[in-house]
Amino acid sequence: MNDIEFCRILEIETATLNIWVEERWIIPVGADGTSSYGDADVARGRLILDLVRTMGVNEAGVDVVVDLVDQLHTLREQMRLVMDAIRQQDVTVQRSLRKALDGR
Amino acid sequence: MATPYETLGVKKDASQKEIQSAYRKLAKKYHPDLNPGDSAAEQKFKSVSAAYAILEDVEKRAKFDRGEIDENGVEQDARSYYRDYSQGGDAASRYRNSGGFADFGDADDLFSSFFSGARGRRQQTARGDDLQFKLEISLLDAANGGPKTVTLPGGSPLELRIPPGVRDGQVLRLRGKGGPGFNGGPDGDTLIEIQVLPDKQFVRDGDNVRVEIPISVREAVLGGKIEVPTLSGAVSVTVRANTSSGRILRLSGKGFPNRHGGHGDLFVTLKIVLPTTPDPQLEEFMKGWEAGRNFNPRRA
Numbered sequence: 001m002n003d004i005e006f007c008r009i010l011e012i013e014t015a016t017l018n019i020w021v022e023e024r025w026i027i028p029v030g031a032d033g034t035s036s037y038g039d040a041d042v043a044r045g046r047l048i049l050d051l052v053r054t055m056g057v058n059e060a061g062v063d064v065v066v067d068l069v070d071q072l073h074t075l076r077e078q079m080r081l082v083m084d085a086i087r088q089q090d091v092t093v094q095r096s097l098r099k100a101l102d103g104r
Numbered sequence: 105m106a107t108p109y110e111t112l113g114v115k116k117d118a119s120q121k122e123i124q125s126a127y128r129k130l131a132k133k134y135h136p137d138l139n140p141g142d143s144a145a146e147q148k149f150k151s152v153s154a155a156y157a158i159l160e161d162v163e164k165r166a167k168f169d170r171g172e173i174d175e176n177g178v179e180q181d182a183r184s185y186y187r188d189y190s191q192g193g194d195a196a197s198r199y200r201n202s203g204g205f206a207d208f209g210d211a212d213d214l215f216s217s218f219f220s221g222a223r224g225r226r227q228q229t230a231r232g233d234d235l236q237f238k239l240e241i242s243l244l245d246a247a248n249g250g251p252k253t254v255t256l257p258g259g260s261p262l263e264l265r266i267p268p269g270v271r272d273g274q275v276l277r278l279r280g281k282g283g284p285g286f287n288g289g290p291d292g293d294t295l296i297e298i299q300v301l302p303d304k305q306f307v308r309d310g311d312n313v314r315v316e317i318p319i320s321v322r323e324a325v326l327g328g329k330i331e332v333p334t335l336s337g338a339v340s341v342t343v344r345a346n347t348s349s350g351r352i353l354r355l356s357g358k359g360f361p362n363r364h365g366g367h368g369d370l371f372v373t374l375k376i377v378l379p380t381t382p383d384p385q386l387e388e389f390m391k392g393w394e395a396g397r398n399f400n401p402r403r404a
Contacts, residue, residue: 024230027198040189044199047137047186054131069137070201073190076140078218080191 003028006037010045020048023059025066108155108168108175116169120162127156140187232283232292239264239296243303246270247335247360254296264296269361272300306335311368313359318377319343321386334358334370341372349376 007014020026021035025048028035051057051065086094109116112126130152132138139145155175158164167173189195239254249268253261262281270276275297282292307314317332327345331338334355341353351374359368379386390396 029194029198038189038195039184040186040193040195043184043186043189044195046183047135050131050135050137055128055135065138067201069140069186070199072140073187073196073199074201077191077196081218 001037003035003037006042006045009042010049012045012049020045023063025062106151106175108158111151111155111175112159114159120160123156123159127152127160136185137187140190146185230286230289232285232289234292234295235282236295236297238299240299240301241266241270242301243306243308244335246272246298246300256294262294266298269363270298270300272298274298305333308360309371311360311362312371313368314371314373316373316375318375319347321376321378323347324349324374324376332372335360343374347374347376349374 001009003014003017007017017026021028026037026041026044028037028041030036047069048062048066051062057065086097089097109118112123112130114122114126118126131149134145134149134152136142136146136149158168158173158175164173168175190199235256237254237256239252241252245252245266247269249266249270252264252266254264256262262278264276264278266276275295278294278296280291281294285291305315313335315333317330319330322328323330323343324347325345327343327347329340329342332341332353332355335358339355339358341355353372353374355370355372357367358370361367
């Protein structure tokens with residue numbers, strides 16, 4: 001979807017979207033003028049609206065939250081890959097890893 | 105099933121403000137995007153939102169209190185949360201942010217590149233900051249344009265080409281001359297806002313320019329050629345014999361450059377100036393000048 005469709009779904013002004021994109025809270029695919037947005041960007045937009053309207057978070061706060069949420073998801077993704085990798089190991093390797101994590 | 109009051113944890117006679125504040129607190133706690141791994145959070149957030157949808161609206165709250173609607177009274181739209189898209193897929197790489205754990209493992213650690221997000225994935229890049237400056241230039245520089253070297257606050261010189269006909273308040277954008285990009289992102293721009301200083305001689309009037317030129321009594325009476333300054337240098341102009349003070353000469357195309365590549369006009373107002381010290385010869389002449397006695401320009 002383009003800028004206008006994105007704004008219509010979220011019921012926001014294009015000026016608001018411009019700020020979001022400038023702050024890199026939303027990163028559309030494509031260069032200026034041909035920006036395109038997906039369902040993930042809409043869901044992200046709803047999170048920003050929840051923060052601003054429901055939770056009373058200001059612009060600086062949204063910046064911090066969005067940054068930490070992105071870090072959290074990236075960390076979760078990497079944690080998942082680590083767990084997948086561990087599950088593929090030999091049972092003895094898995095056991096010794098578990099011991100190390102338990103501090104024994 | 106819990107009533108909306110129980111769900112939000114407020115008393116039945118709570119004020120709208122208390123209800124809002126309770127809802128905000130719970131929304132912050134249970135928003136699914138702030139609890140990406142907690143599958144129960146979505147259900148809790150949904151019931152909190154549904155409860156609030158009833159209680160935030162004074163009319164709906166009254167209907168509920170009278171038993172006209174139940175706690176399911178306001179249907180919530182099904183919605184998906186960002187967390188549903190954040191793993192894998194295109195959004196995950198666009199919004200990837202390894203900032204928080206780039207310190208996992210030393211640089212020569214076997215796993216360091218895994219945690220710093222290398223492995224061929226796109227790194228988070230950001231465009232450099234735009235820098236903004238103001239530059240004061242003279243009206244003549246604004247009209248004629250040309251190269252100008254300015255010294256930035258940081259002390260570094262910057263070569264600037266001023267376009268002829270630049271306007272007051274116009275912003276010149278120097279691409280890539282701003283702050284450096286992060287992580288391989290493009291450099292920002294330098295934005296220079298032009299402020300055109302007023303000129304002592306020339307006054308701008310849109311694309312036209314006005315100037316006042318003094319002429320002597322002799323030039324006014326007998327006419328002749330005089331030099332007139334323009335934005336692009338002096339030109340020779342003929343003053344007709346018997347010219348009054350205030351006559352305006354129009355020099356076509358000698359005004360300010362306009363947006364269409366042309367120029368406005370220069371309007372020259374002539375002003376007769378007498379000698380600085382009284383001249384006895386001129387006084388004598390005037391006393392003997394018969395026609396002058398009968399000419400009254402206020403009655404003409």
